[in-house]
Amino acid sequence: MRLSAQPQLSGIRKVFAPLDGVMIFVLMLIAALSIVTMYSASSDIPDRFPDHIRNLIIGFFVMLTFAYIPPQWLMKAAVPLYALGVVLLIGVAVVGQTRLGAKRWLNLGVVIQPSELLKIAVPLMLSYYFHLTGVISGKRAWTAFGLAALLLLVPFLLIAKQPDLGTALLVVFAGSYVIFFAGLSWKVIVGLLTSAVVSFPIMWQFLKPYQRTRIEVLLNPSSDPRGAGFHILQAETAIGSGGWLGKGFEQGTQTHLKFLPERSTDFLLAVLSEEFGLIGVLLLLVLYSVLIFRGLSIAHDASTRFERLLAGAITMIIFTYAFVNMGMVAGMLPVVGVPLPFMSYGGTALITLGVGCGMLMSVRHHRIR
Template sequence: MSQQLLQRAWVRLVGHVDGVLLLLTLALMAVGLTTVYSATADSSSRLLAQALNMAIGLTVMWLVAQLPPQKLMRFGVPLYLAGVVLLILVFLFGIRVNGARRWLSLGFTRIQPSEVLKIAVPLMLAWYFHKHEAMLKARHYVVACLLLLVPFALIAKQPDLGTAILVGAAGFYVIFLAGLPWKVIVGLLVAGAAAAPFAWTMLHDYQRKRILTLIDPTSDPLGAGYHIIQATIAIGSGGSFGKGWLEGTQTHLEFIPERHTDFIFAVYAEERGLLGNTVLLLLYLLLIGRGLMIAANASTLFARVLAGSITLSLFTYVFVNVGMVSGILPVVGVPLPYMSYGGTALVTLSVGVGILMSIQTHRMLVRQ
């Protein structure tokens, strides 16, 4: 009797958990936590806070995994609308920090609504394509693009180029996976290349500066180029096997800026070297591979494009962050999944992985 109860409880607990995703998540969290420890050696409170963030993340992930895709679909429209309304409120009443209007004050705390859109946009678009699955026409793609463009423009306007790119990418992946014709893709690419000079003039001064410093970081070694220079020194000096955990001089003598948040990869690379980097990139690659596999095997269009979009978004985070820290992409504020300190990004990430688990496990249950 009690054994049966235990068994039922166990099934309830792990029934909607994907073992591979969980293992990879736990491994990345372990790497992330040790790196945060090294990056914040001066204050142990950060480590505890991040451990708590991870615990919350795992809980959220488990909770989301329990919801079947059909239920998830219902969140699409309201979440999207709420997100866009909040963005408009930010546009009107947001708090200005360092010249950017990204936060909304609720009196007791403040929130960054653009974070919600990272999940809401693919959810919304996946729902939209799913609804019109039977007879997808050109206008549906146009509507989808418009649905994407509204939040993208509002976030880019804040300005928050990093988040705008991530939200834009998440939406684009849905549209692409939903079958956007190649003709249009090629056309967009050509048009994009043609519009590049025009876009350049639209960029803010600091954004242009970031791109210029990417091309030649030494042009401004103490200003905009400082971040990139110090990060590449940290990575390069790490060598093949790294300087050892807690032994990174660039880290512990505080040469790496933002070392527990956006630039945490430099800390890891300095202390763990190329070997550690290879392990980390492999973990990400496996995570992404598993996500794409889940997408490929998903049973509905909604589940397929959503899983694909979430997985490719994860890839985008990793690629943009590592590319930025190692100096091949301009500096944009994108955290490194499971590594960078901070609760919001972890929760968003966990919701995404929870959705993947839900798609995977509910599909199996259907088949059984």
């Protein structure tokens, strides 16, 4: 019996070897918190809760699938995936579907939103690009980083034109993290940030009216309390009324009296804060911190330049999702429609993040020991 059990245990270990125990544990806790919060937030939308469970399951299996894919295969897919994404974005610009004033979708028998693909394709492509260039310095760095910026600029402009500034900025952040980790000088970074601040009055003229309104309302939500400022004001009320321990599960007044808009999507954090208080939010922050620290640790221990850059960028994408959503709900950043990672309703975001976490596990499992 012992002899027959040994090969079985060995086979089980091989099956589960690519999975990172820390990440799986943390993600399961975040998913559990998401399920509880979503159940309360979507009580008046019967189909939303089961759809969210389905999306979590799909995202989990997508993550498992990518955990088994060797980084070498991911590297080979970088150029075709990036090229496909850009072609699809051009297709959106030419024959895309328009909804609510934005042309973001493409009907290929199944309606898709190609911009989501670029959140993974851009860091994948740039990681592969810098893997080929190797360590760069001197005059050669200007050419290398210039070409990288061009690879980043093309999808950014195509997505921003839809218009979808929120997704365009996420794509820029995803690519910028790769460029930063590849060794971009701090002098250049400070110069770019200074130029952005100085040129803001000029860029303001190119913003669409709704984008200007979002910034104006951020500075003074009370200027339009029944319109553009309504989301921020109701979210702040919900967060503030939760106190330390919250009002209790399904006891949130802003949530269940339907004052809080987009409560199951972009503003789910306000529901969590109202019903579980500051303690609930701190628990979520700890879980995100552990997840991000684990991702950076995987990036640090990666075997190749490609794997280090990719793992670092994916980890920082998760950080950006969390930071932007929390800042948005707290009234510190403009409302740009960024979901709370692994918490908010939305199949596309869950799949994108699942792919990213799967890639992190793949990098950890296939590193040279």
